[in-house]
Amino acid sequence: MKNAVLSFIAMLLICPVCLAKVTSKERKALLDVYEHAGGAHWNTPWNLEAAVETWHGVTVKDGHVVALDLFRNNLIGNIPESIGRLKYLTYLNLGFNTLDGPIPIQLTELENLVTLKLEMNRLQGPIPMEMGNMRSLEEFTAFNNVLEGSIPESMGQLENLRILNLSSNALDGAIPEAIGSLDKLEVLGLFGNRLKGELPTSLGQLTQLKELVLSNNGFTGKIPESFDQLAQLEIFQIQNNGFTDFKVIEAMQERSFLAFDSDMDSRPNFRKFDATRMADTKFDDDDEND
Structure with missing residues (x-):
């Protein structure tokens, strides 16, 4: 008996990963991702016989999966509902793959998630209305997908959100007034x-905003006077919409923007801003991990 105990202790000393073994529920959730997203064909597949913490893109801390980074890893398939079991995730990057299907509602159960990156896939359907449950979220990027439906009103509850990029999808309806309550948004x-309708005046409350890109939609009416409060704004693009009143922009002409584009550029006596370019927000991660 004594020898058996000593052998077990020796095994733990030789194999420290045994001490960091993740729960069976979390391991099963990862295996579901592997199965549903074509793991055998990934650029860097997982060795399912090895410890979870050795799998590409998986970070384990205190016996729990805290990060999953499968950026540009040839994921093909869909996001399984069981991903909601990874309760300790703070970082999830599935960007630049070929995932399709919906964003599962279960994803919104990841209340510890700080970063959610789903860009450059083929995800379809609506953004879950339960997004507001993700109170720790600071970054949500899902540009260049095929998402449709409206922007959930509940997103106004994401009080820590700094980055929201939903460009190049098929979203419709108006921008929810509640978005103006995201006072950390940059x-x-x-x-x-x-998207269509008039811009909510509440957007003028986003005083930390540095980049506002609303181009190529169906917005109408006037640019809210409250936009004059956006003193931190560096990139401001609203061209190819149906705006009819640009008075507030005329009042902002003295500012120096890194990028400015609007449909009023050809109006008589309009002085162009010092620098203009098209802000390419679609490929923010293109060089990541190269």
Whole structure:
């Protein structure tokens, strides 16, 4: 008996990963991702016989999966509902793959998630209305997919959100008034959707905003006077919409933007801003991990 105990202790000393073994529930959730997203064909597949913490893109801390980074890894398939079992995730990057199907509602159960990156896939259907449950979220990027439906009103509850980029999808309806309550927001990208209606005046409350890209939608009416409060704004693009009143922009002409584009550029006596370029928000991660 004594020898058996000593052998077990020796095994733990030789194999420290045994001490960091993740729960069976979390391991099963990862295996579901592998199965549903074509793991055998990934650029860097997992060795399922090895410890979970050795799998590509998986970070384990205190016996729990805290990060899953499968950026540009040739994921083909869909996101399984069981991903909601990874309760300790703080970082999830599935960007630049070929995932399709919906964003599962179970994803919104990841209340510890800080970063959610789903860009450059083929995800379809609506953004879950339960997004507001993800109170720790600071970054949500899902540009260049085929998402449709409206922007959930509940997203106004994401009080820590700094980056929201939903450009190049098929979203429609108006921008929810509640988005104006995201007082930490620095980037709002909604380029190339089917959004319409007047811009909510509450957007002028986003005083930390540095980038606002609303181009190529169906917005109408006037640019809210409250936009004059956006003193931190560096990139401001609203062209290819149906705006009819640009008075507030005329009042902002003295500012120096890194990028500015609007449909009023050809109006008589309009002085162009010092620098203009098209802000390419679609490929923010293109060089990541190269």
